[in-house]
């Protein structure tokens with residue numbers, strides 16, 4: 001493994017690290033099914049302009065094809081369809097999909113490889129969620145599924161004004177700069193992708209100027225970032241009463257965390273461009289993107305999304321993605337919720353895809369370190385630890401962090417050591433890290449699970 005998560009990368013020289021980043025990108029490019037990606041890209045360039053009746057017809061046909069494939073090739077669905085007497089060939093409207101019972105995360109974990117399509121393709125990639133909000137879940141994708149996903153991510157980048165090959169900056173949690181490096185060049189250039197990759201783990205008040213100058217010098221057309229990382233820089237600009245001065249920036253694409261309206265406003269104001277927030281689920285069942293007018297559109301050509309209303313203006317997503325035939329999920333209930341918009345709203349961008357007001361996900365604190373860093377998105381330290389039932393990081397003091405874990409029977413000492421090592425890598429040497437095994441992790445008063453809890457003064461406890 002030569003990715004930025006590897007030990008080899010961590011101890012390489014900055015020049016070699018840049019070569020490794022480019023090499024990894026080229027390798028990824030070779031694995032991607034380019035033909036499939038180009039076909040999807042062409043198709044969805046057109047389908048974004050379809051009228052409701054047309055995209056609904058497209059959804060019905062895509063659902064039928066996917067379900068027929070699942071019924072033939074996927075053991076889980078073969079048995080389910082036999083048990084319920086389901087024949088997708090008979091479906092004549094989207095209402096008929098309700099014949100298929102809703103699929104939950106627990107059912108996916110229990111079904112395991114029975115959800116995998118038989119008969120290939122042989123080249124498949126396994127991903128997994130972290131076990132922080134429940135048990136870890138594995139997902140499999142083939143090259144076509146990856147190409148499908150990338151075509152949609154690329155279309156979102158187009159909406160933000162970016163064209164393939166142009167300069168872009170990346171501030172999204174890859175550990176491109178090792179934790180032990182505290183100053184100097186806190187970014188690496190990925191020449192294969194014409195992309196400046198900046199560390200999300202070295203954002204401190206002291207380093208703010210260097211980050212902004214590096215961005216202005218490179219002058220990207222688009223910045224892809226975690227909301228928490230780019231809003232940190234926007235707040236730094238505000239504190240220093242200045243704006244971003246890069247001339248080429250057309251848009252900032254955020255994803256993977258919840259973007260608050262306040263953060264969106266300050267990012268757009270200080271960077272002087274539109275903020276395009278993207279939602280995609282690990283399970284690859286739904287995608288929601290932001291158009292040029294700032295509205296969240298459900299990507300109706302990506303999958304079929306049903307809103308399960310909660311009665312308070314929010315809705316759960318029950319969704320089927322069309323892209324993954326090697327592990328198809330039909331009517332999967334995703335973890336995230338949306339705030340519904342007025343169904344009669346017609347977006348001035350001209351697309352008829354349904355609009356939601358906001359996407360709600362987790363609302364978390366950040367961990368602060370004695371050297372002034374703000375650490376977010378600790379998901380990676382938990383990924384692939386399958387014995388872990390749940391985990392939460394609690395900060396009581398500036399130099400002490402407690403990782404509370406609910407461990408299943410498979411979680412052994414080696415897993416605990418791996419967790420400790422990864423946390424050390426993220427948080428640095430100055431923080432005391434304790435692991436505490438607990439029977440359960442309490443929810444907030446509103447029933448939410450929080451991955452990070454900070455008890456330091458000045459932390460926002462309003463969402464508890």
Ligand SMILES: [Zn+2]
Pocket residue numbers: 291292293295297347348349350351
């Ligand atoms: Zn729009």
